[in-house]
Amino acid sequence: MMELDAQTLLSISLRTLEVCLTSLCLALALGVPLGIWLGGRPFPGRRVLLGLVNSGMGAPPVVVGLLVAQLFYRSGPLGHLELWYSVQAMIVAQVLIALPLVVALVVAAVASLDPDWQLQVRTLGIPRIWRTWLLLREIRLGLLAAVIASLGGILSEVGAVMQTGGNLEGETRVLTTSILMYTQMGRFESAYALAAVLLGLMLVLAGLLTWVQYGERR
Amino acid sequence: MMELDAQTLLSISLRTLEVCLTSLCLALALGVPLGIWLGGRPFPGRRVLLGLVNSGMGAPPVVVGLLVAQLFYRSGPLGHLELWYSVQAMIVAQVLIALPLVVALVVAAVASLDPDWQLQVRTLGIPRIWRTWLLLREIRLGLLAAVIASLGGILSEVGAVMQTGGNLEGETRVLTTSILMYTQMGRFESAYALAAVLLGLMLVLAGLLTWVQYGERR
Amino acid sequence: SADDRETESLLLATTTSVRDSGLLEVLLPPFFDRTGVEVRTVAVGTGAALRMGAEGNADLLITHAPDPEKQLLASGAISERREIMENFFVIAGPAEDPAEISEALDAVEALRRIQNRKSPFVSRADDSGTHKKEVELMTRAGLDPSVRWPGLTRTGSGMGQSLLVAGQRRAYILSDIGTFLAFRGRVELKALTGPSKDLRNVYSVLLVSPKRFPKVRGREARLLADYLQGETARSIMDRFGVERFGRPLFVPIAVSGVEPEA
Amino acid sequence: MTVALRAHGLELRSYSSDSEFELLVPDLTVHREEVLAILGPNGAGKSTLLRALAGLESPSVGHVQGKSDDRITMVFQRPIAFAGSVLHNVSVALRAQKLPRAIVERRSRDALDHFGIVDLAARSANRLSGGELRRLALARAFALEPAVLLLDEPFDDLDARAQENLSLDLREAVARTGTAVAVVTHDLQRAALVSDRIAVLLDGALRQVGPKSEVLNHPVDFETARLVGMTNLISAELDAQGAAWVLGERSIPTTCRDVPGPVWVGLRPEHLKLDVGRGEGESIGDGRVTAHSSDGVLTTLSLEWAGQKLRTHLVSGRGVAREVSVGNRLALSLRPEDVHVLRRDVDGGL
Amino acid sequence: MTVALRAHGLELRSYSSDSEFELLVPDLTVHREEVLAILGPNGAGKSTLLRALAGLESPSVGHVQGKSDDRITMVFQRPIAFAGSVLHNVSVALRAQKLPRAIVERRSRDALDHFGIVDLAARSANRLSGGELRRLALARAFALEPAVLLLDEPFDDLDARAQENLSLDLREAVARTGTAVAVVTHDLQRAALVSDRIAVLLDGALRQVGPKSEVLNHPVDFETARLVGMTNLISAELDAQGAAWVLGERSIPTTCRDVPGPVWVGLRPEHLKLDVGRGEGESIGDGRVTAHSSDGVLTTLSLEWAGQKLRTHLVSGRGVAREVSVGNRLALSLRPEDVHVLRRDVDGGL
């Protein structure tokens, strides 16, 4: 029943991957362009925005989760979507949590680039899309640091996921929430086993990314 | 009794600052040199170490907290220190959680530096300590991103803090654990109020750091 | 699965201690087999669970805090409160029992002794059902529950966490029996009280009012409540915990305990 | 000649708090089918001007105009490589133009080949030597066949052969595709070699623009004269007959029939001749050799003449250059047409 | 002369997967009180060699030796500024030496002043023009008064005046404090001007080291000859009398009394004279002008002589240089002592 069989473990792990990778992609899709914009040419108000983004990294996930959860609750403004305790709600919360980290790290990467770099690209008449692609290649190291850090954050996050997903068996139960659950049940062995799986997952993902990141240079 | 009076709020906030700033300093003291070392000259095994550090960012705080807590338990190897459910134990856990992030971001910053930079410093006969200081100035942007990100992580962390500190009133209760507590009590308003305080703290700290970070360039 | 929840699924909010015992995981599958209604269980703090009920964010609740439950009933947010099972709280403490509470007549007396001797005591202080019981006992002992004394530790966290703290601090603690048994192996604490009347711990199922909250699935919720009071459920409860702890964790309450609809 | 780019009434203030640099360019045009060299000392604002021409700076006043569909490409003083291979660097700009793959490939390789780095095509662009990187940046710009090509110190880092080739390439691009080229360089001789016109920038202000020979031989003021290599600059008094008197003792013949008064007399070193009796020019008497140095090709003599320091050049290893030594007295001559006269304020000048 | 640095049996393999570069330096010394110029085409390994001399590369075989307490300072091809002010950049290295504050301040300012950037002392070092940055890097290195100074293309980015000054500074440092200087430069004339000895690097291999005049006039092989500016290289047959026959028709007199056979005859352009009847050297007959170009100071003539292309230099604006045009026939002469003879494999050479 509450025993951890292979079947359950697999489905929890898959769900974890699904939620985390989706959130990661969304966070990147939103955060990278934002970071590139904020990290580029200075403009009035940029510093204020940066300060806000940076503060965002300190937003407690439990509260972010709570906010999102209340949004999706039956009584909440988005109650009609019937997304309370759903994977979708979890993803929304995760994206919100990862976003500031992604933006802040992309900003740091873009800002440390040689300022002439952007000018050189422009004067070669390279259109915007290609420019972005070249920029991403250029800030590869910083970008992958951002990806790995936010993946780590998303993967190990529990507070928001608990609030929005509710650890529903077979639906929104992911690795971290089950770890918490087993901890609260006093079944530390199962908790550790799941933690090992989580770390293993991260090891694989981070290992892959690290390979890419530092693969070219030796 | 469980009402949030100003007095309690102040003492919780101060405790939070104490724990977080101490952890941050320790994490930086350990992580920055490590990051500089890993980000510098390539050496055999570096990529493996980097992979591990990167995976470390995915270590679930609850589990890290549990491990640290068990270390300090009466029955644990460090039980004789009598640090179970203490601020010190919390700090240990926080440092462990922040460390991979600090190291990874410092590595990314150092690695994006012009490779000749380090050579130029060496050939000016600048001794090691000064070299490190110059390097830190040079990677200012990346470094401050690392500081802010880990501060955010530490400040908003709850899982490990709960396991090691236990949210003991007047002793180890910090902002995040009280937020969690009020959430579980269903007193969402108090949770939000505390979250606002937490965000305010982060806003001040991150704002200061952002000012420094992007102050020079306009 | 997540897709057909629109048709046949129920959201049940329970306190963590119920979820943590593992009872629901054996109790609910037969209900699904029988009715095709899937029950989605969210474990939260007692306060949070009651609030979910009050705001119509769940279809039914299982809690163990009679007074607030009754208030909620009176407010009309829930339409029915049915007591389904019970067990006992225990006061656990170090085996040496410095306050000699094992010799006390009842729980009230035991608490009085603890406080008089300024013995270490861990209070959950989190508005949970267990904590409410503690406050009730304190008050009955003529003690002021809001008074702090050296040796009192207020954790503001869940039962398991609080038990761990008590274990480390060699303190007394009021705990529900289920969690205590689950953590028995990890904390060096001994149950020092027996099943006395004042330590009774009653679990009720609360049906959230579909009249007040149109989204609530009143029909299915009632089905579940009925099931929980039915033969199958009761026999499951009778057996639950025997294997792991050598005794049942919950005792079903006779159907006569059902209260009329408000 | 068609105008390719025109900077008009340009005022550009420094973009940072701690510097007070200001660039003032009343009017500057870059024409099609010509090479414009931009000369000036370090910090004069040459790179800033070039960036402004490329549209990479936003001037506070004035503007830069060009034909809107003309491609303007700039190669920076510190060439910038994109992460990726050498080939990628060159082809990416072509690919972005949606040219067919085969054409991109061919044009990229041709450009690399032309600049002698086709062997490095697969190499990561971050691991090139200084000169290889410069060649890459140039190849990338030339491959685009832009209408306007702006080059900032393109000869730096290049070896003699590559410099030679680049000079030819510039002339060829101008001749074949009518490209408009602006080259910033600190190498006066190189500028004289490749350019049609020269612009002189000093302290952020455009001092002179004109055909190469005019700027080299008729600089508008003392500082410009120095900058364009007119290193013999003598304070003198012009009389009505066009003779410039130095210390009232000796005179230099000029073709200037201007109002008499204080003047600077300017003479390029190569126009000061050692009079070996072949009767070219007019004699101005003897000078005493005070120093001489050879860079292998050219020997530079410093001579003392009428209390002034004069310089002249000789081809090393021939005749006088071989035998000269400090203290020798040599007869000097010059042609009045080569002498450039600048008015001098009585209390002004250097 | 005392040895300041010595590279012995150095083999340095490329440090990356995609390049196969290898540096081989059997023996190279940098002496105190001398300037060694390192010449070579782009990608020859000059910067790599300099880094090796500075101890910044770990060779796979061999080593670099110097007096252990000698400070070696290097200025990179792409100068690097540290984040902070210009003054900070210069003073930080001095401060790290635990010199008293006042001395640090004075020496820093002196160095900045010397390189003409003392006005920029408070400016952020990341916002300098190319030449200003180069000056900063040089000032930083000179302020340290190192025993060994390694400079990688230090003349790049500098304007004419600053190049002049730097040349003087180098000579002064050598004369006054006995500094050992190694300068990498692609500017042959500059190298000839400042150096005592020249080292030639080609394709990663040290081809020749020796006193400047020896390397310039007696290069060891064809490629070195080309590199050091001996651009007239003619394939000929040497006979027993020392005449080198070109196509069996015309001959060039040499002082070489070696075994007859196929040779390269090398002659620096400045040693090929237009015979204007002053009887210097021996006549070799007429050449026809095929091209001429002037860089303002020097006019370079290309001549066709016996089917060969020969080059010679003239000072612009004087005599022949003023009147010459394509097609003219000019009498050529040279001194046999100036002719350098290199053995040529019958099937070898270029």
Ligand SMILES: Nc1ncnc2c1ncn2[C@@H]1O[C@H](COP(=O)(O)OP(=O)(O)OP(=O)(O)O)[C@@H](O)[C@H]1O
């Ligand atoms: N970081 C690097 N990784 C791998 N190979 C490199 C790196 N830097 C330079 N090389 C290669 O090593 C060779 C020698 O480079 P080096 O920089 O020493 O040349 P150089 O003589 O200084 O040339 P230049 O005149 O262009 O500065 C070149 O073929 C170059 O491509």
Ligand SMILES: Nc1ncnc2c1ncn2[C@@H]1O[C@H](COP(=O)(O)OP(=O)(O)OP(=O)(O)O)[C@@H](O)[C@H]1O
């Ligand atoms: N990023 C910058 N921020 C502020 N001032 C700058 C910046 N770059 C250059 N300057 C200043 O503007 C002036 C002109 O710089 P510019 O780069 O145009 O000079 P330049 O003529 O190209 O000099 P060089 O020959 O040294 O390359 C200089 O005084 C320089 O210090």
Ligand SMILES: [Mg+2]
């Ligand atoms: Mg410039």
Ligand SMILES: [Mg+2]
């Ligand atoms: Mg180099």
